[in-house]
Amino acid sequence: MEEKINREKYKTLGYNVLTLFLFLAIWTLAYWLIKSPFFPSPLMVFNAFLELLIHGDIEDVKLGMHIQQSLWRIFGGFAAACILGIPLGLLMGLYGRVYDSTKVLIEPIRFIPPVAWIPLVIVLLVGYFRFVFIIWLGAFFPIFIGTLLSVRGVNPLHIEVPKSFGASRFYIIRNIVLPSVLPEVLTSMRVGLGIAWECIMAAEMIGGERVGIGIMILKYAQLIRMDAIIVGIIVIGIIGFGLNEIFIFVEKRIFRWKEVVSI
């Protein structure tokens, strides 16, 4: 059984490596066919990557520094979104009346894209908080709404079991509601993180700072240096992918009861 699962894993890995090679091959082929100064080859992008990594960009800021700054901003905005979104989602899920009475405010705000807030944010906030606010706006609603809906989706029977034994409200929230919504909360956090990652570009382009992946891309966009721009884009993708994998790994660890094989 174990061996079979392992073999499946290697197979999947192999196909992914193959996909990557195919992609690079097609890219190289396209490079040969197009022959444009604005269309770099994979090798050129790799060289730009090394240059950015070792020597830094036109302002001598190294790629690692850009990544670190962007991650730090994402972390701030995402943490704020979780800290506010999860408890608020739980509260409004448990007390439907709170949500119903504040719907008039919550629902319209939900549909304002984070980018629309940018002019306001430029005027009102400075430095780190500009980024945090925009990322927070993007990540908050998926986390908040996801948590709220998951609370409403708790199986009523699972609540009635302890209730029939005379359990307190506190016991039911702690032992039934929380463990029951946790998987969905983590999923909505994963969605929120994806959106946070999307927002970082927009946020960094207004930030007026010198460091950050988004800013790095912008700098090279002005120079029309496609190779460096693509490095930035790929870095964003890979880090997002990495963060997502970490989430999935944690989920699998916590929710053993979901993973177990039935007999």
Added chain:
Amino acid sequence: MEKELIDVDLSMKFDSLSVLENIRFKVHENEFLVIVGPSGCGKTTMARLLAGLQKPTSGHVTMRGESISPKVHNISIVFQEPSCIPWRTLWDDITMGLVIKGVDQSAIKKRAEEVIKLVGLDGFEEYFPKQLSGGMKQRVAIARAYATNPDLLLMDEPFGHLDAQTRYLMQIEIMRIWEKEKKTVVFITNNIEEAVYLATRIIVFSKLPARIKAEYRIELPRPRKLTTPEFLGVRSEVTEQCEVVER
């Protein structure tokens, strides 16, 4: 002399839909009372009212003279739908009621081991519901309900989702458990054979809005055989009262 445990005298409406009308009966200590009726006749509502999970629109359910409530009385219920908590191991699920009722650790351990053995699930303590078969899951629910030594054990079509064979085995098992630990049981079903096999007394509900149509005291000797003429006689008598014919 039979001691009265529960007194029911109620009507129940959902908005304008009348579900139970003038339902009046008593439950005596140590009896195995079976309520039968066609599906969708409000039997589950009756179970929830007896569990104190719902209040009747009018009338009352009392236990030893006090309005029934899970916070006051020691009641357990086995639901029709699978009710194991997916993220709890069998052990944690079965001890839930004991923990809620504040029983101390050593007593919880002792009682849990007892009931797990009673339902024949020893060795599966660390299993999650997903790893168990349908019949095993329902046994977990039964063990969980039994663990707290309830004064009233409610069973709302507990075997409804099981295949015929498992169902039959569970009936034998529940009888064995009942004879061993004489509990007051109210068992709800739409299966007349099951009712006659288990009951000391049967109450027949009519179609919606449910009224009590008939009542039988079943005095067949135990263990009952499903095929003896006496059994079949009682069974057809009860069947005639039940509106089992689909229209």
